[in-house]
Every structure is written in C-alpha cells, then in structure tokens.
Amino acid sequence: MIWLVNLLGLVLMLAIVWWFWLAKPASVQRRADSDSVDILVDDGVYTPSRIEVPANQPITLRFLRKDPSPCAEQVIFSDFNISAELPVDQYKEITLTPQEKGEYDFTCQMQMYRGTLVVT
Numbered sequence: 001m002i003w004l005v006n007l008l009g010l011v012l013m014l015a016i017v018w019w020f021w022l023a024k025p026a027s028v029q030r031r032a033d034s035d036s037v038d039i040l041v042d043d044g045v046y047t048p049s050r051i052e053v054p055a056n057q058p059i060t061l062r063f064l065r066k067d068p069s070p071c072a073e074q075v076i077f078s079d080f081n082i083s084a085e086l087p088v089d090q091y092k093e094i095t096l097t098p099q100e101k102g103e104y105d106f107t108c109q110m111q112m113y114r115g116t117l118v119v120t
C-alpha cells in the first residue's frame with residue numbers, strides 16, 4: 001500500500017507545481033470600447049490574472065476585493081512604483097500608462113496573489 005501513498009503524493013506535488021508555476025491563465029484583453037478592466041480579488045487569485053493592454057494608452061484597473069484576509073489588502077505594481085490599499089467590497093481604481101512593451105507583474109504584499117500586465 002505504501003507505493004499508492006507515494007504515488008498520490010507525487011501526483012499531488014505535480015498538480016501543485018503545475019498550478020503555481022506552469023499554468024498560464026488565459027489573458028484578457030481590454031475591450032476596444034473601454035479603457036478599464038475589472039479584476040476580482042478572491043480565493044488567492046486575481047481574476048483575470050493576465051491582462052493585455054496596448055502601450056502608451058492609459059488603462060484603469062478596477063480591483064474589487066472580496067477576500068477579507070490581510071493577504072489581499074494591498075496590490076503592488078513594483079515596476080510602476082504603485083501600491084494601493086484595497087478596501088473590501090469596493091472598487092479601487094488604479095490608472096497607469098504603460099510605455100514599454102513587456103510583462104509586468106503585480107502582486108499582493110506577500111506575493112501570493114499574482115497577476116501580469118502584458119503590454120503590447
């Protein structure tokens with residue numbers, strides 16, 4: 001029976017590796033007729049967590065935090081020197097204008113919540 005336990009452990013480990021490091025969530029593009037994207041903050045994930053925006057255009061990210069745990073209370077865009085407190089159950093708007101194409105991560109203060117702004 002011990003092999004079965006080992007096998008289950010291995011499968012679980014692979015699932016965790018896949019979930020945290022390998023899975024690339026589908027990216028969401030900003031709607032053509034809108035300059036904002038809504039992001040839900042709950043259950044340890046930003047939804048969507050991968051957001052595609054064009055360079056040199058202001059974008060407003062509207063964070064709606066549902067997770068009351070302190071882990072979710074800040075969002076940090078380190079590449080843009082932006083950090084903000086997120087109130088529970090209220091939209092918090094962050095507007096920025098990315099100039100360089102590339103991928104920019106945003107996280108909570110503990111880097112457990114993770115998202116990526118993809119500038120194209």
Ligand SMILES: [Cu+2]
Nearest residue numbers: 071108110112
């Ligand atoms: Cu956190």
